[in-house]
Amino acid sequence: MxxxxxxxxxxHPGMNGNFSVHLYVEGDTVVKARPxxxxxxxxxxxxxxxxxxxxxxxxxxxxxxxxxxINEICYSMAIEKIAKIDVPERAQWIRMIVLELARxxxxxxxxxxxxxxxxxxxxxxxxxxxxxxILDIFEALxxxxxxxxxxxxxxVRKDMTPKIEDLIQKxxxxxxxxxxxxxxxxxxxxxxxxxxxxKIILTREQALEMGVTGVGLRATGVPYDIRKVDPYLFYDKxxxxxxxxxxxxxxxxxxxxxxxxxxxIKIIRQALExxxxxxxxxxxxxxxxxxxxxxKGYAYVHVESSRGEYGYFMVSDGGEKPYRVAVRGAxxxxxxxxxxxxxxxxxIEDVPVWLATMDVCAPEIDR
Amino acid sequence: MTSSMNEVIEKIRRQFKDVSIxxxxxxxxKIDALQENVLGILSILKxxxxxxxxxxxxxxxxxxxxxxxxxxxxxxxxxxxxIVSTRIDRENPKFVTVKHMWPVARFYEREIHEFFGVExxxxxxxxxxxxxxxxxxxxxxxxxxxLEYSRKKFPDRxxxxxxxxxxxIFRGETNG
Amino acid sequence: xxxxxxxxxIADQLRSRSMWMLHYCTGCGAIELPxxxxxxxxxxxxxxxxxxxxxxxDIFLITGYLSTKTLRRVIYTYEQMPxxxxxxxxxxxxxxxxxxxxxxxxxxxxxxxxxxxxxxxxCMPRPEAIFEAFTTLMEMIRKGEANGWKRxxxxxxxxxxxxxxxxxxxxxxxxxxx
Numbered sequence: 214m215x216x217x218x219x220x221x222x223x224x225h226p227g228m229n230g231n232f233s234v235h236l237y238v239e240g241d242t243v244v245k246a247r248p249x250x251x252x253x254x255x256x257x258x259x260x261x262x263x264x265x266x267x268x269x270x271x272x273x274x275x276x277x278x279x280x281x282x283i284n285e286i287c288y289s290m291a292i293e294k295i296a297k298i299d300v301p302e303r304a305q306w307i308r309m310i311v312l313e314l315a316r317x318x319x320x321x322x323x324x325x326x327x328x329x330x331x332x333x334x335x336x337x338x339x340x341x342x343x344x345x346x347i348l349d350i351f352e353a354l355x356x357x358x359x360x361x362x363x364x365x366x367x368x369v370r371k372d373m374t375p376k377i378e379d380l381i382q383k384x385x386x387x388x389x390x391x392x393x394x395x396x397x398x399x400x401x402x403x404x405x406x407x408x409x410x411x412k413i414i415l416t417r418e419q420a421l422e423m424g425v426t427g428v429g430l431r432a433t434g435v436p437y438d439i440r441k442v443d444p445y446l447f448y449d450k451x452x453x454x455x456x457x458x459x460x461x462x463x464x465x466x467x468x469x470x471x472x473x474x475x476x477x478i479k480i481i482r483q484a485l486e487x488x489x490x491x492x493x494x495x496x497x498x499x500x501x502x503x504x505x506x507x508x509k510g511y512a513y514v515h516v517e518s519s520r521g522e523y524g525y526f527m528v529s530d531g532g533e534k535p536y537r538v539a540v541r542g543a544x545x546x547x548x549x550x551x552x553x554x555x556x557x558x559x560x561i562e563d564v565p566v567w568l569a570t571m572d573v574c575a576p577e578i579d580r
Numbered sequence: 581m582t583s584s585m586n587e588v589i590e591k592i593r594r595q596f597k598d599v600s601i602x603x604x605x606x607x608x609x610k611i612d613a614l615q616e617n618v619l620g621i622l623s624i625l626k627x628x629x630x631x632x633x634x635x636x637x638x639x640x641x642x643x644x645x646x647x648x649x650x651x652x653x654x655x656x657x658x659x660x661x662x663i664v665s666t667r668i669d670r671e672n673p674k675f676v677t678v679k680h681m682w683p684v685a686r687f688y689e690r691e692i693h694e695f696f697g698v699e700x701x702x703x704x705x706x707x708x709x710x711x712x713x714x715x716x717x718x719x720x721x722x723x724x725x726x727l728e729y730s731r732k733k734f735p736d737r738x739x740x741x742x743x744x745x746x747x748x749i750f751r752g753e754t755n756g
Numbered sequence: 757x758x759x760x761x762x763x764x765x766i767a768d769q770l771r772s773r774s775m776w777m778l779h780y781c782t783g784c785g786a787i788e789l790p791x792x793x794x795x796x797x798x799x800x801x802x803x804x805x806x807x808x809x810x811x812x813x814d815i816f817l818i819t820g821y822l823s824t825k826t827l828r829r830v831i832y833t834y835e836q837m838p839x840x841x842x843x844x845x846x847x848x849x850x851x852x853x854x855x856x857x858x859x860x861x862x863x864x865x866x867x868x869x870x871x872x873x874x875x876x877x878x879c880m881p882r883p884e885a886i887f888e889a890f891t892t893l894m895e896m897i898r899k900g901e902a903n904g905w906k907r908x909x910x911x912x913x914x915x916x917x918x919x920x921x922x923x924x925x926x927x928x929x930x931x932x933x934x
Contacts, residue, residue, distance in 0.1 A: 730858055737853075737865045
């Protein structure tokens with residue numbers, strides 16, 4: 214049989230985001246695969262050097278579209294690290310709540326979203342509708358559904374009122390009551406087992422050699438989570454577990470995302486109890502915020518996003534604008550090196566499942 | 581610094597002269613080294629537990645006429661971050677590749693070649709990754725002006741200024 | 757533009773009540789499309805459904821900014837859609853460049869390259885704004901004002917000149933097409 218080449222291109226319903234893969238296929242099995250990134254390139258690293266330190270706050274949430282809060286927390290933590298600023302305690306707890314809600318919102322799009330390539334369309338319908346309730350919390354707290362611009366260097370923008378705390382409690386109680394329904398629909402389904410169990414296996418050596426982080430690494434048996442190994446904010450003061458699995462196949466990666474949601478709910482409940490009263494932001498510039506200057510220095514900050522390790526490397530030379538900001542996207546290893554080396558050998562109908570379970574998110578590769 | 585980071589830093593200080601070490605935080609250390617010593621330092625660090633390459637990037641210092649290559653390593657055992665950086669010449673930028681130690685570095689180096697113009701010996705896969713049909717100097721260098729490029733190639737929308745209407749809004753007679 | 761005949765008037769009334777949207781997420785505005793398609797803000801009650809191929813779609817929704825690499829594929833896709841076809845520009849990046857006005861990789865004005873019938877302002881627009889745009893587009897079709905496809909055919913050289921000035925070359929040269 215000869216080799217047929219076709220492209221799993223940017224305009225495809227099985228592709229999440231604007232990303233393209235060229236496939237060389239013999240029969241039904243993929244023999245060679247080439248990723249083509251660059252459709253969403255805006256030149257962020259150059260644009261950030263041309264705006265003042267505070268003007269960048271409006272620009273950076275747009276780097277990672279499904280989960281924008283990780284950009285804001287990394288930028289703020291990098292400035293606080295270089296300039297040695299102390300953030301008030303209440304602000305750190307509110308930041309933790311916002312990050313865990315963003316993680317839950319992203320998980321609700323990804324594990325029911327596996328129903329898209331598999332044909333189980335009830336999954337995305339339920340998942341996106343439940344995610345909308347979390348976006349309602351964000352709208353009450355920050356004013357916008359998708360791009361919040363809420364976490365700033367020095368704290369958060371506005372305080373959380375008791376009415377919003379009530380709304381959060383009610384929403385997470387409702388979500389907790391819906392989790393058994395999701396388990397029955399997706400994870401006890403015989404067709405999902407046939408399509409996902411035992412496929413697309415990633416061993417521990419392969420994952421560590423590639424540099425995969427997040428769920429892809431925890432599905433091979435090691436509990437490597439940045440919140441436990443290199444804690445930031447107050448993650449060392451709350452009590453939660455990190456679920457792991459041993460098989461390393463596609464089913465366990467999707468199931469681990471489902472198991473992380475009760476842990477996030479536990480963290481949010483503990484944070485709401487332990488939060489003290491007080492100020493939520495500290496003024497970091499002595500005059501106008503538009504003339505703020507950060508002292509010279511280098512810093513690298515990373516957080517655990519829902520896809521893996523997401524980091525910012527920042528260089529400041531004492532001026533009004535950043536000198537260099539480099540972004541490390543969480544899906545950079547899997548999206549580029551993983552597709553070239555590990556996609557050959559799968560069948561054509563498993564290519565969208567590969568991309569969905571290995572968390573390839575296009576905007577953070579292109580920036 | 582954590583205890584294992586202390587041991588590793590002592591080992592490096594004994595073996596290599598001309599390294600300068602700054603401590604930013606209790607879990608982050610920056611090492612500035614010369615070009616010849618970088619591969620040696622990276623292999624020592626990789627064997628001592630700092631086996632995860634988080635990022636490989638480049639900074640353009642245009643007044644000193646240098647590029648600075650930055651390698652960021654992370655250890656899963658105790659959570660320490662080490663930043664290794666070196667300076668190379670800006671007129672003729674060349675360096676060796678590290679893709680035999682970390683295979684992902686192939687793509688980081690391809691991107692640095694596209695955006696800064698740095699040549700990497702040993703890595704021959706230098707096709708453009710993100711840009712297509714680019715016709716100007718590498719974009720992330722400091723002497724490239726994106727606003728002028730954008731005005732030349734992508735025309736803007738012109739807005740006509742209506743002074744009387746703006747005066748009415750200012751006086752409060754109509755809403756904007 | 758000549759007046760519509762009776763048959764075209766009837767066809768426009770029927771066409772406006774069952775339009776199919778091309779499912780191509782070109783930019784960051786696409787994150788608000790799953791909420792509009794699923795159960796909370798339901799798009800199917802207006803007769804609008806996502807469709808996979810451009811040969812069977814009516815509306816092309818350009819969600820957000822366009823980099824030059826995407827613009828070449830968008831022009832291919834637009835020329836593959838059969839007449840009549842409608843384009844909606846979504847977000848402020850299609851109007852005047854938005855927050856990326858000084859970027860070397862994104863375009864500033866969309867209607868220099870393909871004809872646009874309707875713009876939605878916002879960054880990003882809510883699902884309720886998307887529905888208002890769809891109902892306005894349906895009114896425009898019924899009145900006969902949504903004529904972007906006719907403008908493209910009549911002013912083809914002008915559009916091509918703009919495309920070549922900004923893109924250099926519209927034909928895609930990568931290892932697949934060689």
